[in-house]
Amino acid sequence: MEGFFSTYGAAIVQMALAGVLALSLYLPLMAGQLSLASPGFYAVGGYVAALLSTQVFTGYPNGSYPIPLIALEMIVAGVISAIFAILIGIPSLRLRGIYLALATIAFVEILRVFALNQPWLGGAVGIYNIPQPFFSATRVEYLLLALPLLLGATLFVARLERSRIGRAFIALREDELAASAMGIRPTYYKVLAFTIGAILAGMAGALNAHILNTWNARQGTFDLAILILAYVLVGGSRTFLGPVIGGAFLVALPEIILREVAGTPGLNPVIATFLRDGRLILFGVLIAVSVFFFPYGLITPNLFKRRKKSAEPSVETATAAPKVSRGEL
Amino acid sequence: MSEAIVLEVRHITRRFGGLYAVDNVSFAVQRGEIFGLIGPNGAGKTTLFNVITGMTPPTHGELFYEGINITNKRPHEIAMLGVARTFQNIRLFGTLTALENVMIARHIHTKSGVLEGVLGLPPAPQEERAVRQRAMELLELVGLAEAAEMQARNFSYGDQRRLEIARALALEPKLLLLDEPAAGMNQNEKSALSAFIRSIREQFNLTIVLIEHYVPLVMGLCDRIAVLNFGQLIALGAPEAVQNDPAVIEAYLGE
Numbered sequence: 001m002e003g004f005f006s007t008y009g010a011a012i013v014q015m016a017l018a019g020v021l022a023l024s025l026y027l028p029l030m031a032g033q034l035s036l037a038s039p040g041f042y043a044v045g046g047y048v049a050a051l052l053s054t055q056v057f058t059g060y061p062n063g064s065y066p067i068p069l070i071a072l073e074m075i076v077a078g079v080i081s082a083i084f085a086i087l088i089g090i091p092s093l094r095l096r097g098i099y100l101a102l103a104t105i106a107f108v109e110i111l112r113v114f115a116l117n118q119p120w121l122g123g124a125v126g127i128y129n130i131p132q133p134f135f136s137a138t139r140v141e142y143l144l145l146a147l148p149l150l151l152g153a154t155l156f157v158a159r160l161e162r163s164r165i166g167r168a169f170i171a172l173r174e175d176e177l178a179a180s181a182m183g184i185r186p187t188y189y190k191v192l193a194f195t196i197g198a199i200l201a202g203m204a205g206a207l208n209a210h211i212l213n214t215w216n217a218r219q220g221t222f223d224l225a226i227l228i229l230a231y232v233l234v235g236g237s238r239t240f241l242g243p244v245i246g247g248a249f250l251v252a253l254p255e256i257i258l259r260e261v262a263g264t265p266g267l268n269p270v271i272a273t274f275l276r277d278g279r280l281i282l283f284g285v286l287i288a289v290s291v292f293f294f295p296y297g298l299i300t301p302n303l304f305k306r307r308k309k310s311a312e313p314s315v316e317t318a319t320a321a322p323k324v325s326r327g328e329l
Numbered sequence: 330m331s332e333a334i335v336l337e338v339r340h341i342t343r344r345f346g347g348l349y350a351v352d353n354v355s356f357a358v359q360r361g362e363i364f365g366l367i368g369p370n371g372a373g374k375t376t377l378f379n380v381i382t383g384m385t386p387p388t389h390g391e392l393f394y395e396g397i398n399i400t401n402k403r404p405h406e407i408a409m410l411g412v413a414r415t416f417q418n419i420r421l422f423g424t425l426t427a428l429e430n431v432m433i434a435r436h437i438h439t440k441s442g443v444l445e446g447v448l449g450l451p452p453a454p455q456e457e458r459a460v461r462q463r464a465m466e467l468l469e470l471v472g473l474a475e476a477a478e479m480q481a482r483n484f485s486y487g488d489q490r491r492l493e494i495a496r497a498l499a500l501e502p503k504l505l506l507l508d509e510p511a512a513g514m515n516q517n518e519k520s521a522l523s524a525f526i527r528s529i530r531e532q533f534n535l536t537i538v539l540i541e542h543y544v545p546l547v548m549g550l551c552d553r554i555a556v557l558n559f560g561q562l563i564a565l566g567a568p569e570a571v572q573n574d575p576a577v578i579e580a581y582l583g584e
Contacts, residue, residue: 163446164439171433174422183408183437
């Protein structure tokens with residue numbers, strides 16, 4: 001087990017962060033808005049943590065950077081991301097569908113080019129020597145921070161989904177015109193969903209800046225937007241569990257699952273080599289296949305309903321009877 | 330403005346390109362009345378509903394609700410003032426349950442924000458219980474209580490229309506706009522609907538404007554009727570008077 005963690009520690013931590021990023025994209029999607037801005041806020045969060053830890057909270061020897069300061073950086077990153085989100089969200093959330101996706105991608109690109117040309121953000125080199133709280137080669141200790149972030153974000157979204165605000169989001173997703181006829185302010189709730197998502201992405205970026213030890217304009221770009229979208233679509237976009245499972249699964253797939261399968265003793269060496277070297281090809285193929293076989297994602301709300309019903313068959317038959325008589329009326 | 334007038338439509342025109350969907354229409358709806366809006370297909374009835382609820386801005390004219398000028402208000406603002414509607418081409422939240430559909434419409438009567446909802450702080454838990462209970466009562470009222478956990482899109486046409494009415498009532502409106510409530514219902518359901526609309530008017534002190542094609546329902550139910558043809562108001566009055574109006578007969582039957 002120790003060997004497993006020392007090999008895959010970093011990947012396990014990234015599984016948790018992928019879940020958080022997937023939730024950050026899932027939130028605006030919950031309100032019916034396809035936003036690909038998450039990597040932008042993730043980049044902003046990373047720079048916030050990088051600047052704070054290398055220029056403000058200095059004087060801690062590497063390996064003993066205080067964890068509460070990282071938590072504080074994550075909060076600051078969340079607040080700054082929220083401000084960005086409100087400023088960007090109010091004009092851009094007037095756009096719909098693919099146009100909103102395009103506008104948010106433009107935002108991600110603008111940030112990237114901006115960071116690339118700003119000396120105070122380290123230019124092309126970025127900010128490096130971001131202090132570490134642990135002496136760790138495997139980075140698995142970062143689970144101490146990444147797991148609470150993932151759990152917190154998951155619980156938050158799960159509770160939100162069942163609340164008044166979450167229902168307003170979902171109403172907008174289902175039918176914006178009908179939702180507005182029910183007194184739901186479309187712009188306000190779209191910006192709110194977008195902003196909460198931005199906070200999660202910013203916090204994930206702040207944490208990852210420490211994990212990666214360096215932060216530059218290559219973090220949080222267009223490719224990441226597409227990956228995050230895949231986490232949500234493969235995992236399922238109709239319940240909070242979809243993005244969490246999708247993120248963890250799609251990070252684990254090339255980095256852990258395929259490598260482990262390739263290492264199976266007695267496996268044909270040609271296949272093993274292909275599994276190891278061609279794992280990114282297989283990753284792409286598996287995404288395509290899963291979208292084909294699970295168009296609504298691996299995790300759908302009906303999954304839970306069906307299980308609940310089969311567990312309590314008496315309830316189902318009891319409710320089925322009056323349904324029939326009502327239909328005959 | 331008289332206190333007896335709930336909705337006043339003043340010279341409302343809505344043009345789509347060269348087409349006058351609604352052409353200089355004026356009328357006033359009295360408090361507590363059931364006001365019918367009839368006319369052949371394409372006469373502009375639904376467009377007028379869309380203008381009243383802020384979904385389609387008028388080209389000209391003004392709208393007053395309870396003496397407030399609502400001409401340029403957004404749909405959610407008009408809903409918050411107490412105007413609820415149903416849709417001709419049913420617009421339920423299809424993948425949600427009947428109960429969730431009605432619970433969503435309690436939005437303006439609740440106020441818990443993100444943190445209250447997520448952390449379960451007051452007033453969220455109390456509100457949640459009250460909303461669920463109220464939604465169940467309304468489902469009971471329209472006869473859908475036992476199907477509360479069923480997805481709205483799986484309902485029959487008639488049941489979907491009833492669910493839309495329950496959802497509209499959850500807003501606690503003073504003015505209820507029903508767009509073809511009897512469409513897709515069978516004969517029995519149609520006659521039951523008439524009694525039902527009267528009963529909700531009493532129970533909730535409603536003023537009701539309804540669009541309907543099914544003439545017996547309109548004649549038996551409405552206190553007054555406005556007839557639209559090619560966007561223009563061609564008759565307005567009690568059902569019997571309208572029924573015998575030569576202009577109305579011509580519009581419906583042709584010369």
